[in-house]
Amino acid sequence: MTSEARAIAPAQRTLPALLQRQAALFPGRRLLKIAGREWSHEDAATTAATRAGALMQAGVARGDRIALMCGNRIEFLEVFLGAGWMGAATVPVNTASMGPQIEYFLANSEAKLLVIEAEFLERLNTADLARTKLREIWVIGEVKTEWQAPSSVRASPYPEPSEPVLPAGVQPGEPIAILYTSGTTGPAKGVVCPHAQYFWWGVNSAEVLGVGAEDVLCTTLPLFHINALNTFAQAAVTGCEVVFESRFSASGFWPAMRASGATVVYLLGAMVPILLAQPEGGSERDHRVRVGLGPGVPAAAGKAFFERTGVRLLEGYGSTETNFVIATAPDSPRGGVMGWVRDGFQARVADDDDVEVAPGEAGELLLRADEPYAFASGYFNMPGKTVEAWRNLWFHTGDRVIREADGAFRFVDRIKDAIRRRGENISSFEVEQVLLSHPSVASCAVYPVSSELAEDEVMAALVVRADCRIDFAELASFCEARLPYFAVPRYIDLMDDLPRTENGKVQKYKLRERGVSGSTWDRRPAGRGR
Known part of the structure; x- marks a missing residue:
């Protein structure tokens, strides 16, 4: 099937064209199993058309961005396919993101609609939605927490499908998604991914x-990353089945x-x-x-x-x-x-x-x-x-x-000043900004050290402000409220000063070489974090 896919004309290398093609070739063949729900290849095309209709009724237009904060459940794929069908772009948000990160993703992408699972609503309490262009929120599932949408944003339950709409004449170079990847010397960057x-x-x-076509693909990875989204694309291209845990x-x-x-x-x-x-x-x-x-x-x-x-x-x-x-x-x-x-x-x-x-x-x-x-x-x-x-x-x-x-x-x-832990890319810049917002931290550097699991652990070197002291457990809690769990430093060292070049740039390679020492505080024995 992939050899046939390579022969597809360039103008047909879009999500709507792919869904229509596979629905015609494999109408009754199972495409998807996720959270107790199933789709055939024909169902995927139908769902894209009906969810696109609901998005359009909500005022979403071609070229708009839709932020999506949801676990591995069928609503994620409904929104992703519906947006692609009508020419809008999905902005997946890592479900570990806290309020400040969510606010940044919304503001930078200029998303008008946020589709969010109810369990994450409380995170919005520490996000200033007035600084974004958000107009509407769709909530997936039952709301069990106290949260009040600002007056500028309308919140409503995730709506039922609408009448199907015809696919937009999407071009191969139009965005299907904006996927945020950790910055190293600045905020996260939204990668514009074309169809x-x-x-x-x-x-x-x-x-x-x-x-x-006879394979069954199965992944436990989250849909908000390209790896799992790509797994769906593999199934759609080949006519096989994908199972999301x-x-x-x-x-x-x-x-x-x-x-x-x-x-x-x-x-x-x-x-x-x-x-x-x-x-x-x-x-x-x-x-x-x-x-x-x-x-x-x-x-x-x-x-x-x-x-x-x-x-x-x-x-x-x-x-x-x-x-x-x-x-x-x-x-x-x-x-x-x-x-x-x-x-x-x-x-x-x-x-x-x-x-x-x-x-x-x-x-x-x-x-x-x-x-x-x-x-x-x-x-x-x-x-x-x-x-x-x-x-x-x-x-x-x-x-x-x-x-x-x-x-x-x-x-x-x-080469980049990036850290990879638990399958996630971590921006040392973003972690440093949180640490520097703590009243006792004068300066800091965040960098990777090796772990026992063939990946990085997050380590921070801190210089404490004069007349202040650091309570490591309190600092970890401070970070946990402001960072995804995987970005909270495991190791913390206190230093009189950070090693710097003549022009004042921190020499992180010296800190990496120094690594974990006998005086390093380790968050894990205290039972905090993962």
Whole structure:
């Protein structure tokens, strides 16, 4: 099916065209199972048309943005498909976001409508909605908390579907979503993802994994990330079925895969060591899973995972701004690398002046696509950041890699000042802004240190204001009320001063090298956070 998808005319590489095409080819075939609900491929097209009608009745127009804060439930996909059908863009909001982050996403995206699950409504109490362009809120589920919408915003229950509307004449380069990815030297950036990029995410990922019409895809990852959204695209492109679990559970993972009949699974780096830490059991082999996607999984963990479960995990590289550009395959000559560049893309390892370096030398990974709109079109409302990232007609990933003699790309480290924990990219800038808002903190630096789960832990070095003292537990609680749980620092060090360059810039590499010491406060033993 992916070879047929590649032959689709460029003008038809949009969500409405894809849904209509698959509804005609596989009308009664099951496409989706999520939270006890099911769709056929025909149902998906019908739902898109009826939800688009409801959005239009609410005053949403083509080109508008719709913010969406919801777990893995069918309403998420209803809004996403309905918006794409009528030419609006969805702005998924991480369900761990607190009031200040929600306010920023709403203000930066200029969203007019927020669709939010009732359990998250209380977070809006610390968001100043008057500083946004929000006009209406749809609430999913029963409201069990005290919350009052401001007078400028109308709040109502999530509405029933409307009469179906015809699809808009959406072009492949029009935005289907704005996905926020953590900034490093500033606020989070909204990645503008065109319809054609979403189409190519599905095609390329399905090809890497060998997905066919008889497969069952199953993911425990959240729909507000490109990984899970991409899983839906794979199913839509190939005519197969996708099952979304509500969340990842180490003890429940294999029983869930067996119950779903999954043949393809999706894991992130830290999830594999967590699964391997579980007691060995028959359920690890009692399943139909033949392959999994496991970017960032250490080679030794991937080998141990295969030996215990029979599931081979494929490596790869892609970002919200790009696509599935680099990947391994089941018959790759060796492991321990991200893989080889795929057809339709170009990759270069370059120095600080964007000059390509020789094989074996480390440099920044630069990427570009052959097909139109296969990459994001920029950062929403951030023209300067867009030009910086796409300078010289290459997308600058901010990752340091090595291209080896056989063409394989090996990850070295991050050039960007970013942290990755629990599958989430964390902005050190945003964490630092919260810490600096505490009355006892004079200056600070936030940076990654290694954890036992093949990922980063968040560490902060603080300089305390004169005549003040720090209560670590109180500071952690202060952060928990203002940051997603995964961004709250685990480790905190107190310092007389931060190491700086002659022009005053903090030398975080010295702090990373120093790492955790005997005087470091560790939040985990106190039982706080995750």
